[in-house]
Amino acid sequence: MPGMSKVLVTGGCGYVGSHALVELVRVGFDPVSIDDLSRSDESILDRVERITGRRVPNVRVNLADPAQARRCFAAHVDAAAVVHLAAYKRAAESVERPLLYWDNNLNSLLNALAGADRHGIPAFVFSSSCAVYGQPVELPVTEDAPFGAPANPYARTKQVGEQAIADLAPRSRTRFAALRYFNAVGAHESGELGERPYGEPDNLVPRLAWAALGRLPSMVVHGGDYDTKDGTCVRDYVHVSDIARAHVLAIRHLAARPSGDFAVFNLGSGTGTTVLEAIAAFQRATGRKPAYRLGPRRPGDTGAVFADNRRAGEELGWRPELGLEQMMRTAWQWERRATTKEK
Numbered sequence: 001m002p003g004m005s006k007v008l009v010t011g012g013c014g015y016v017g018s019h020a021l022v023e024l025v026r027v028g029f030d031p032v033s034i035d036d037l038s039r040s041d042e043s044i045l046d047r048v049e050r051i052t053g054r055r056v057p058n059v060r061v062n063l064a065d066p067a068q069a070r071r072c073f074a075a076h077v078d079a080a081a082v083v084h085l086a087a088y089k090r091a092a093e094s095v096e097r098p099l100l101y102w103d104n105n106l107n108s109l110l111n112a113l114a115g116a117d118r119h120g121i122p123a124f125v126f127s128s129s130c131a132v133y134g135q136p137v138e139l140p141v142t143e144d145a146p147f148g149a150p151a152n153p154y155a156r157t158k159q160v161g162e163q164a165i166a167d168l169a170p171r172s173r174t175r176f177a178a179l180r181y182f183n184a185v186g187a188h189e190s191g192e193l194g195e196r197p198y199g200e201p202d203n204l205v206p207r208l209a210w211a212a213l214g215r216l217p218s219m220v221v222h223g224g225d226y227d228t229k230d231g232t233c234v235r236d237y238v239h240v241s242d243i244a245r246a247h248v249l250a251i252r253h254l255a256a257r258p259s260g261d262f263a264v265f266n267l268g269s270g271t272g273t274t275v276l277e278a279i280a281a282f283q284r285a286t287g288r289k290p291a292y293r294l295g296p297r298r299p300g301d302t303g304a305v306f307a308d309n310r311r312a313g314e315e316l317g318w319r320p321e322l323g324l325e326q327m328m329r330t331a332w333q334w335e336r337r338a339t340t341k342e343k
């Protein structure tokens with residue numbers, strides 16, 4: 001693929017999106033962010049510029065609106081790829097506001113698919129999630145495992161989203177990939193980029209950092225009676241910069257595939273980590289001991305999920321490079337900076 005190929009990154013001002021912009025610039029692509037800034041702001045692009053030396057433009061468009069999306073894609077028919085990350089992602093919020101999630105996550109995907117398909121944009125990469133598996137029967141979970149009962153409407157939007165792609169693919173000139181991220185954590189090594197929670201974070205690692213900073217009175221570990229080695233939930237943590245790199249590899253992979261191809265990849269470390277092990281890694285990496293207490297199970301939580309990541313290794317050449325302590329150290333560096341400086 002020639003250098004400077006244009007890549008449309010929807011949700012480019014978000015957590016994964018901003019890291020993806022950095023990786024795309026680093027390997028010579030020309031990314032354009034498409035983000036309505038509903039859950040982010042454009043100042044992140046100043047930070048991307050400080051890291052890469054390149055100003056990435058943002059087109060402020062609500063992709064769930066068909067007319068706005070159509071106009072936006074018509075202005076970028078020369079794009080080599082679409083990386084579609086724009087979505088809402090808070091599981092608990094999706095339980096409270098299911099139609100918001102159906103509307104935003106599915107309409108933005110359908111409009112982005114229509115844009116890529118109409119203009120024959122060669123590659124389309126969709127951010128999916130390990131949430132599609134529900135509670136897997138076999139672990140580590142492979143891409144061939146069936147979808148499980150979705151724990152919440154957010155998870156269902158990812159299942160339905162993948163099904164929409166599977167239906168479109170055989171009729172399309174575009175090639176498609178769904179990347180099923182496991183638990184994305186950590187922050188850019190520079191300290192410039194990280195996860196900016198919309199409200200109080202509901203994920204473990206930002207909550208640990210907030211607890212260590214005294215921003216949360218104490219942290220509750222949800223459930224100590226799961227059938228796991230210490231009774232707490234097992235998850236697969238993977239550094240956001242490793243996830244960002246996988247998008248570059250997926251775009252290159254799709255360029256060599258036939259039209260209509262649809263490939264699915266797990267992006268996880270391959271290792272299951274209990275909540276208590278994650279807390280211990282946080283302590284080792286940061287020297288801080290966050291206060292926590294054991295509470296009851298949280299409805300909708302699955303006991304254990306971790307990835308079989310061999311397909312991404314074999315077909316994309318993707319191997320996660322950053323370990324749990326680096327995830328914790330960079331997440332901490334990012335959160336601590338926020339207490340001294342406006343992010």
Ligand SMILES: NC(=O)c1ccc[n+]([C@@H]2O[C@H](COP(=O)([O-])OP(=O)(O)OC[C@H]3O[C@@H](n4cnc5c(N)ncnc54)[C@H](O)[C@@H]3O)[C@@H](O)[C@H]2O)c1
Binds near residue numbers: 085088
């Ligand atoms: N962070 C994770 O651990 C994780 C895990 C699995 C899957 N994912 C998926 O990865 C993608 C990115 O997640 P993230 O963590 O970067 O989230 P994020 O909230 O930081 O970023 C999402 C971005 O999309 C934008 N957006 C939302 N709706 C939009 C719309 N209708 N039009 C235009 N822009 C819109 C938001 O303003 C935001 O900047 C999401 O699809 C999410 O479901 C994330």
